Every structure is written in C-alpha cells, then in structure tokens.
Amino acid sequence: MQLEIGAIVEGKVTGITKFGAFVELPGGKTGMVHISEVSNAYVKEISDHLSENQMVRVKILKISPDGKISLSIKKCVENQQPQAASDQHRPQAPRRNYPRRDMGWQGVKKAPEGGSFEDMLSRFKQTSEDKMSDLKRSVDVRKSSRRGQSR
Numbered sequence: 001m002q003l004e005i006g007a008i009v010e011g012k013v014t015g016i017t018k019f020g021a022f023v024e025l026p027g028g029k030t031g032m033v034h035i036s037e038v039s040n041a042y043v044k045e046i047s048d049h050l051s052e053n054q055m056v057r058v059k060i061l062k063i064s065p066d067g068k069i070s071l072s073i074k075k076c077v078e079n080q081q082p083q084a085a086s087d088q089h090r091p092q093a094p095r096r097n098y099p100r101r102d103m104g105w106q107g108v109k110k111a112p113e114g115g116s117f118e119d120m121l122s123r124f125k126q127t128s129e130d131k132m133s134d135l136k137r138s139v140d141v142r143k144s145s146r147r148g149q150s151r
Contacts, residue, residue, distance in 0.1 A: 003029060003069065005060050008076045013054045021050050023058055023071055031069030033058060040074050 003009070003025060011023040011031070020034045033056075038049050050056065059076035063069050115123075 003027065003060055003063065005063060008057055008059050010055060010057050011071075013050050013052055013056060016046050016050060016052060018046070021046055023056060025058075025069070029067075029069060031058070031060070031071040033071045033073055037061070037070075037072035037074055 009025055011025045013021050014024045014030065015022040018035075020032045021038070022030055022032050024030050035043050035046055038046060043049055056073055057076050058071040058073055061070040061072050061075070
C-alpha cells in the first residue's frame with residue numbers, strides 16, 4: 001500500500017517512549033506519533049493514553065526524504081472533544097488582573113470600533129505617545145530621587 005500525506009490509516013502501537021509512540025502502518029512501515037499529537041488535552045505520560053499492541057487510527061502528517069513518517073492521532077478525529085476533567089491536564093496558573101503600581105487601574109481595554117484605518121492608526125499613535133511620555137516621566141522621577149540620596 002502506498003502511503004501519502006493526509007491519509008488516515010489504522011496501525012498498531014509497537015513502542016512507547018517519553019516523547020512519542022511508534023506505530024506500525026500497513027505495508028510494514030513504521031511511523032511516529034509525537035507526544036503533542038496524541039490528544040487535544042495535555043499529555044504528561046503517553047502510557048496514560050496508549051499501550052503497546054493497541055490499534056489506533058492515525059493521520060499521516062509528513063514523510064521526510066529519508067523515509068521518516070510523522071503521524072497524528074488527534075488530527076484524524078474531527079471535532080474531538082477535550083478529555084474529561086478527571087484526566088490529567090496541564091495545570092494553569094490563575095489569571096490575575098492587578099493594577100499597575102505607577103499607572104493606576106486601567107482594566108481591560110476594548111478595541112475601538114469602526115472608523116477608517118487612518119483613524120485607528122492615529123488613535124494608536126496617540127496612545128503610544130502618551131504611554132512613552134508617562135514612561136519617560138517615571139524614569140526621570142526615579143533618576144532625580146537617586147541623585148538626592150547620599151551614597
């Protein structure tokens with residue numbers, strides 16, 4: 001059987017490493033599924049998702065000139081839902097929206113609506129210039145306070 005990029009085939013997992021899994025494809029060729037291509041959810045341990053001799057459907061992503069075949073499990077399943085909350089997933093740090101000390105509370109800004117490109121560009125330039133002048137002013141204040149201190 002001729003393998004081609006984009007084809008979805010069924011294969012058997014023949015080996016598992018910490019960075020991916022090797023899959024035997026039809027025709028006796030072997031390809032590799034990188035850990036990032038196993039699932040849409042975060043994969044810490046491949047052995048939590050795959051086991052040796054397991055049959056899997058894979059999509060052929062790339063075939064290099066030297067014969068290496070890159071595979072994906074997650075791209076062969078359309079609209080795959082993320083794993084259940086009980087599965088291990090990447091811990092995420094809580095989002096914090098603290099005020100900046102020297103700028104006061106600014107909150108989340110919405111993008112300006114409407115207007116031509118020139119209007120949006122002039123608003124951007126004005127905002128940028130305001131921020132730069134505030135930054136220069138705070139640097140000047142810090143420098144002047146250092147000069148007044150004795151060493």
